Each structure stands twice: as C-alpha cells, then as structure tokens.
Amino acid sequence: MRVAILAHEKFPDRAKTALGILRYADHDTVAVLDRATAGQRVADHVPDVRDAPIVGEMADLEPEAVDTLLIGIAPIGGGFDESWREDVLTALEYGCDVVSGLHHFLAEDEEFARLAAEHDCEIRDVRNPPADLTVADGVADEVDAEVILTVGTDCSVGKMTTTMELARDARDAGHDAAVIPTGQTGIMIEGWGNPIDRVVSDFTAGAVEEMILEKGDDHDYLFVEGQGSIVHPAYSPVSLGILHGSMADTLVLCHEAGREAIHGYESFSLPSIPTYVDLYESVAAPVAATDVVAGALNTAGLEDDADARDAVDDYADALGAPATDVLRFGTDALLEELC
Amino acid sequence: MRVAILAHEKFPDRAKTALGILRYADHDTVAVLDRATAGQRVADHVPDVRDAPIVGEMADLEPEAVDTLLIGIAPIGGGFDESWREDVLTALEYGCDVVSGLHHFLAEDEEFARLAAEHDCEIRDVRNPPADLTVADGVADEVDAEVILTVGTDCSVGKMTTTMELARDARDAGHDAAVIPTGQTGIMIEGWGNPIDRVVSDFTAGAVEEMILEKGDDHDYLFVEGQGSIVHPAYSPVSLGILHGSMADTLVLCHEAGREAIHGYESFSLPSIPTYVDLYESVAAPVAATDVVAGALNTAGLEDDADARDAVDDYADALGAPATDVLRFGTDALLEELC
Structure with a gap:
C-alpha cells in the first residue's frame, strides 16, 4: 500500500497518528502532507522512523504514485x-482510498461520498465501529495464544508504542506475534481492529473478545493495545472492557516518568504504582487471573540518559518486576519476561 | 399520564419493566395488555402493586381513555x-405516544413513523441515547446532594428495585430525594434518564455525570440506579462508568441470596462479599472515595421468612454493615444509615 499521510501544521510533534504509521506500519509512505514544512524530509525532524519527503498538498503528488490518503492528525x-x-x-x-480516525465521519460528507462513488474509492472511518458487535461471552481465554495487555496509569503514557515495540521485537526474535489494535492509530497501522472507545458501552468487552477469538489460534503471542486507565474519571470503562474482554494472561503497566496527576484532570492525583498493580490484578481476577509482570516507563521528558536509567530502575523497584523505556533502552528486559 | 402497558404472554413473572412501572411509576395505569390473562386483573397475580384490568389488545380500550402505550416486556x-x-x-x-425500551427502535419503523407523524404522536425509544453526550469532567462530586449508588454482585440482583424503594421511602420520611435512572425500566418509571448500557464507551461516565449535575443541586439525596457488576465478564464497563461518573458518596451493595455464579456465565464464580466491598471501594477511591455502608439482599427465592431473616443477618455480617431485603423487610435499617 503506497500512502500519503496528511499532517498539516502539526508534524511531527502533534501528529501522533502520522508518527505511529511512519514508525510501525508496513506501508510504503510516498509523502507526508504538511504545508508548514513542505520541501523538507521526515528525517530532518525525526531520525528513527521511516523517511519520506514532505509536500505541501496532495496535488503535488502524481496520481499514479499513491493508493491511499491517511489522515494522520x-x-x-x-x-x-x-x-x-x-x-x-x-x-x-486520483482514485485513492481515504482512511480517517476522526470522530467526524468523512463517509458521511456528501461531496466526499459522491466523489468516492464516482471514482470507485473507499472512505474508511476507522472510528466508526462495525454494526455487528455484541456482548462478550467470557471466552477469550480459550485461544491458544498467550495474551499480553498493556495497561496504564493514565492516557498518553505509551501503551500503543509499547504494544507495537514489543510485537515487532518479538517477531524479530523469531516469535509468532500479532497486535490487537483497539484505537485509531493502532487500527491505521495494522489495517484492521475495533475502535473500543466508540463502541456501545455494553459491547466494550465483546468487541475486544471478538478480535482475540479471530486471531488467537493463529499466533503464539497477542499483544493487546490498552487504552486509558482503570481509575480515569472519564475513560475507565474503556480500560476495564479491554481488561475483562481480553482475559489477558499477563499485563505490562505503562507510565510516564514524573506524571503525578491525570492528564487534563489535574485535580486527580495518580495513586502509587503498587496501588495500580493491585487494582488491575484484583479487578481482573474474578474474570481471568493475571499479573503485572513488567513495566514500560516513558522517559521522553528526561534529557539525561542516566536520569532516565535511574527513573526506570525506581519504576522497576516500585513494580517488583522488570522495566524499561521501550524507545530509549529497547525491549529486551521485557521480552525475556514475556516470551 | 394515562398509560396502557403491553406485556403479552409474559405477565407477571417475565415482565420486569411492566411490574416496575406498576410498582413505582406515578402513571395512571388504564390497563395491562396481555392476551394470555385477558379478563383478569393485576391484583389477581401481584398483590402489592397498583391494580389495573388486563385486556387482550389495545383495541379493547376507548381512544379517549389512554394517552400512552408503554412496551413493558x-x-x-x-x-x-x-x-x-x-x-x-x-x-x-388513537393519538397515543408510544414508549419503548427495546434495542430495536420503533421510531425507525417506517409504518410506525408515518402513522405517528399523521396523528402527531411521539415514539420514544428510551434505549436510544441522546446525541449530545460527551466525556465526563470529573465534577459530579460538586453537587449539593448526597449521592447514593446501588452496586451489585451481578446483574438482576435488585439494584433498580432497591433504588426505587429507598427513594420512595426516603421521600415518605420527609426527605427531598430523587432517582437517577440509568436503564430502560428506570427511565420508563421516571420519564427521563440516559440508557447507560447503550452509550458510546467513552461517554459512559459522562452520561451519568450529566444527570447528576442536572439534578444534584435541587435535591438533598440522589439515588443512582446501578447496573451490572464490576467483575461481570461483559457488563463491567457499564458498572464502572456509573461508579466513576456518579462520584457516589456512599454505596449500597445488592446481592441475591444463594447466587454463586454469574447469571448466564455460570463458569464464573462470584467472589466473596468482602472482596466485592474491597473492589468497589478501592477502584472508586482514586476518583472519589466512597464506602459500602449498607446492603440489600434479594431473598425472593427463600420461602420461609425466618430463613430470609437469617440470610439477611449473614449478609450484614459479611458486609460489616446493616442489610435488609427491601421488599420483604422494608428499608428502615438502610435509611437510618443513609439519610
């Protein structure tokens, strides 16, 4: 798939989806569209992801050079x-498909819908859940695969990144591993998945279970992308639905170094790391017993590697389990525990 | 509001919504529609609810005698x-409004919609959530009212009944108390509310918070109707969204005497009562500290009053808090603790 990624005026720092695609997707990225940095290259801004030219608009590309436009912001x-x-x-x-993770569904835009029909293109709103979802049966633990779920102390602490890094490195180490995508970036990277935060509340666990059952007998390891946190004032139902729906065998607790309050809900302090471990394990247990066996700490806010290493060590101590920063220090310490 | 309640072939034992309306709603019930028991009366079957004649079909009623048809099964x-x-x-x-809690929305039926428009009637699908719901802000604890939430060990253990009995008896005792309805029966009884199990997963807590904010400064006590259980393999996200969205001050734990496994998910054993208390309190705490201060035990399956009394006493011991069967022994023991 030859893709262009739209990221106008937000590349790279506020283009989480675009960066996720550049970092993890198998797509051949023809260009990033960003009118603010047009003429430069991805590598000028982000060294450790797939490189691509940055252009100002879709019309700068040849029609025959690209198959799909992804909305990356x-x-x-x-x-x-x-x-x-x-x-x-x-x-x-140009005859391209268009893939979007926006809440506003592009397929419902009359002008887009008419043009897509005319040129035989698909508009795929990945945040629009399939209509045939239903309640969980409580059977996700029947699959052959070991199910590994990333859980978090908050939103935006690195659950998607940790999931993708672990799955890629497990595959590189010779394991048969797949990702279960539960959010728009994961879905756009993997090309399939259910947007769990948009699912009917009653079907939250069922929409996860369905994916586990679909993939769980074809792989040895499933890395499930977690969402939110079990004590988030708004998003905890999404987190719990993924925890119970996946019936995970093991959990990886993701956290950001220095985060003390819930992002955007600053009056809510984060409980201690051991409290998170206890909460996730004890709420999971009556449905499917599981343990936090490893931790992933996002140390992007710490400039010095030695400080980051100290923070990771402290985090491992608090967890009573191995920990790492998956981007800074790699995944070896975790994969040893998980695979 | 003069209502007819449709309950064909399921009255009274499999007509939970019809019975809830007869027991708790302020409506003037003109008739129950049940072709299986037509010609009898409600009182022939259920002694302790509002009486009404049972007729075989809507056409047995005079057009001017009724304003609304409620689907009660x-x-x-x-x-x-x-x-x-x-x-x-x-x-x-007849010009009647039609109110339904079915998943299948009657307003989307072409024949019904056309006839409703013609006769200026409203078709209200209470399970169809409003379009303007959004994420929680984490501010439900700012209202003046004391917020009391019923939580459960499972589905169908008496949370709706307990909520309604407590609110009614609190009002009878002179308190200013209101119900926050979260499911179809509660919504049909109260005439408003959000069907939390049908809400987008991300908005679960927000849809509860919105109701608390709407009513919380106008009353001294809000009794919030809980749903499901925090360890239900399918419905736990709904329960947790209500727990975090309501930021309840106190919890009443509802249970059915003798229930040992999750209804419909018999391979999942219920944890112990103290485990439930610990789970609800510890998962709630980081968002809003709360305690289980009372229990409601459904003893309908026990014939003998002495056995029921023993079961309630055992339950109170396990809880370390006062308990009752709200229908069998009244709510006094609980209201003393709550109001």
Missing part, C-alpha cells in the same frame, strides 16, 4: 478541518 | 415481536 474534538478538503477531494479524484 | 435480544404490531398501530391511530 486529529484536532481537539476530532472534527474535520476544512483546510484539508482540497487534499481529500484530490485524493478521491 | 423485552424478548431475549431486545427485538420487536410482530404480534405486537397491531397494538402499536392502534395506539398511534
């Missing part, structure tokens, strides 16, 4: 920015 | 039974 609220319309129209005129 | 799966179509058509021809 999301404004607060998940709306569609009208300044992107011309790019989407050009993509559809 | 739900088949497994929540579908619409075509044998009810004639009753709904007659109701709409």
Whole structure:
C-alpha cells in the first residue's frame, strides 16, 4: 500500500497518528502532507522512523504514485478541518482510498461520498465501529495464544508504542506475534481492529473478545493495545472492557516518568504504582487471573540518559518486576519476561 | 399520564419493566395488555402493586381513555415481536405516544413513523441515547446532594428495585430525594434518564455525570440506579462508568441470596462479599472515595421468612454493615444509615 499521510501544521510533534504509521506500519509512505514544512524530509525532524519527503498538498503528488490518503492528525474534538478538503477531494479524484480516525465521519460528507462513488474509492472511518458487535461471552481465554495487555496509569503514557515495540521485537526474535489494535492509530497501522472507545458501552468487552477469538489460534503471542486507565474519571470503562474482554494472561503497566496527576484532570492525583498493580490484578481476577509482570516507563521528558536509567530502575523497584523505556533502552528486559 | 402497558404472554413473572412501572411509576395505569390473562386483573397475580384490568389488545380500550402505550416486556435480544404490531398501530391511530425500551427502535419503523407523524404522536425509544453526550469532567462530586449508588454482585440482583424503594421511602420520611435512572425500566418509571448500557464507551461516565449535575443541586439525596457488576465478564464497563461518573458518596451493595455464579456465565464464580466491598471501594477511591455502608439482599427465592431473616443477618455480617431485603423487610435499617 503506497500512502500519503496528511499532517498539516502539526508534524511531527502533534501528529501522533502520522508518527505511529511512519514508525510501525508496513506501508510504503510516498509523502507526508504538511504545508508548514513542505520541501523538507521526515528525517530532518525525526531520525528513527521511516523517511519520506514532505509536500505541501496532495496535488503535488502524481496520481499514479499513491493508493491511499491517511489522515494522520486529529484536532481537539476530532472534527474535520476544512483546510484539508482540497487534499481529500484530490485524493478521491486520483482514485485513492481515504482512511480517517476522526470522530467526524468523512463517509458521511456528501461531496466526499459522491466523489468516492464516482471514482470507485473507499472512505474508511476507522472510528466508526462495525454494526455487528455484541456482548462478550467470557471466552477469550480459550485461544491458544498467550495474551499480553498493556495497561496504564493514565492516557498518553505509551501503551500503543509499547504494544507495537514489543510485537515487532518479538517477531524479530523469531516469535509468532500479532497486535490487537483497539484505537485509531493502532487500527491505521495494522489495517484492521475495533475502535473500543466508540463502541456501545455494553459491547466494550465483546468487541475486544471478538478480535482475540479471530486471531488467537493463529499466533503464539497477542499483544493487546490498552487504552486509558482503570481509575480515569472519564475513560475507565474503556480500560476495564479491554481488561475483562481480553482475559489477558499477563499485563505490562505503562507510565510516564514524573506524571503525578491525570492528564487534563489535574485535580486527580495518580495513586502509587503498587496501588495500580493491585487494582488491575484484583479487578481482573474474578474474570481471568493475571499479573503485572513488567513495566514500560516513558522517559521522553528526561534529557539525561542516566536520569532516565535511574527513573526506570525506581519504576522497576516500585513494580517488583522488570522495566524499561521501550524507545530509549529497547525491549529486551521485557521480552525475556514475556516470551 | 394515562398509560396502557403491553406485556403479552409474559405477565407477571417475565415482565420486569411492566411490574416496575406498576410498582413505582406515578402513571395512571388504564390497563395491562396481555392476551394470555385477558379478563383478569393485576391484583389477581401481584398483590402489592397498583391494580389495573388486563385486556387482550389495545383495541379493547376507548381512544379517549389512554394517552400512552408503554412496551413493558423485552424478548431475549431486545427485538420487536410482530404480534405486537397491531397494538402499536392502534395506539398511534388513537393519538397515543408510544414508549419503548427495546434495542430495536420503533421510531425507525417506517409504518410506525408515518402513522405517528399523521396523528402527531411521539415514539420514544428510551434505549436510544441522546446525541449530545460527551466525556465526563470529573465534577459530579460538586453537587449539593448526597449521592447514593446501588452496586451489585451481578446483574438482576435488585439494584433498580432497591433504588426505587429507598427513594420512595426516603421521600415518605420527609426527605427531598430523587432517582437517577440509568436503564430502560428506570427511565420508563421516571420519564427521563440516559440508557447507560447503550452509550458510546467513552461517554459512559459522562452520561451519568450529566444527570447528576442536572439534578444534584435541587435535591438533598440522589439515588443512582446501578447496573451490572464490576467483575461481570461483559457488563463491567457499564458498572464502572456509573461508579466513576456518579462520584457516589456512599454505596449500597445488592446481592441475591444463594447466587454463586454469574447469571448466564455460570463458569464464573462470584467472589466473596468482602472482596466485592474491597473492589468497589478501592477502584472508586482514586476518583472519589466512597464506602459500602449498607446492603440489600434479594431473598425472593427463600420461602420461609425466618430463613430470609437469617440470610439477611449473614449478609450484614459479611458486609460489616446493616442489610435488609427491601421488599420483604422494608428499608428502615438502610435509611437510618443513609439519610
């Protein structure tokens, strides 16, 4: 799949989905669309991901050079920015499919829908869950694969990144490992998955279970992308649905160094790391017993490697389990425990 | 509001919604529609609820005698039974509103929609959540009211009944108390509310918070109808969203005497009562500290009052808090603790 990734005026620091695709997806990235940095290259900004040219608009690409336009950014609220319309129209005129993780569904836009029909393109809103989801049966533990779930102390602490790094490195080490994507970035990287935060509340666990059953007998390891945190004032139901729906064998607790309060909900302090371990394990147990066997600490906020190493060591002590920063120090310490 | 309640072939034992309405709603019930027991009266079957005649079909009622048809039963799966179509058509021809808690939305039925428009009637699918719900802000604890939430060891153990009994008896004792309805029966009884199990997963807590904020400064006590259980293999996200979204001050743990496994998921044993207390309190604490201060035990399966009393005493011991069967022994022991 030859893709262009739209990331206008947010590349690279506020383009989490674009970066995730560049870092982890198998796609052949033809270009990043960013009118603010057009003419430069991805490698000028981010050294450790797949390189690609940055262009100002879709029309700068040849129609025959690209198959798919991915929307790689999301404004607060998940709306569609009208300044992107011309790019989407050009993509559809080129015969490209368009993939979006916005809350605002592009397939419901009349102009896009008409043009997509005309040019035989698919508009795929990955945040629009399939209509045939239903309640969990409580049978995800019947699959052959070992199911490893990333859980978190909060949102945006590195659950998606940890999942992708672990799965890739497990495969590189010769294991048969797959990712179970539960959010828009994971779905756009993997090309399939259920957007658990958009599912009907009653079907939260069922939408995870369905994916485990679909993949669980074809692989030795499933790395399940977690969401939110079990004590998040708004998103805890999504986290718990993934915990109970996946019936995970083992948990990896993800945290950001120095985070003390819930992001965007600063009046709520994070409980201690041992409290998180106890909560995840004790709430999981009546459905499927599991243990936090490893930790992933995001130390991006610490400049000095020695400080980061100290923070990881402290985190491992608090967990009573091996820990790492998956991007800074690699995944070896975790994979030894997990695979 | 003068209502007819449709309960064909399921009255009274499999007509939970119809019974809830007869027991707790302020409506003037003109008739129950049940072709199996037509000609009898509600009081012939259930002594302790509002009495009404039972008729075979909507056409047995005079058009000017009734304002609203309530669908008081739900088949497994929540579908619409075509044998009810004639009753709904007659109701709409009479100019009646139709209120339904089915998963299958009646307002989307072309024939019903056309007839409703023609006769200026409203079709209200209470299980269809409002479109303007959003994520929780974590502020439900700012309201003046004391927020009391019923939580459960499982589904169908008496959370709705306990909520309704406590709120009614609190009002009878002179307190200013209101119910926060979270499921279809509660919504049909109270005439408003959000069907939390049908809400987008991300908005589960927000849909509860919105209701608390709407009512919380107008009353001294809010009794929040809980759903499911925090360790249910399928429905735990709904339970946790209500727990965190309501930021309840106190919890009442509801249980059924003798229940040992999760209903419909018999391979999952219920943990011990102290484990439930610990789980609810410890998962709630980082968002809003709360305690299980009372228990409600459903002893309907025990014939003998002395056995029921023993079961309630054992339950209170396990809880370390006062307990009762709200229908059998009243709510005094609980209200003393709660109000």
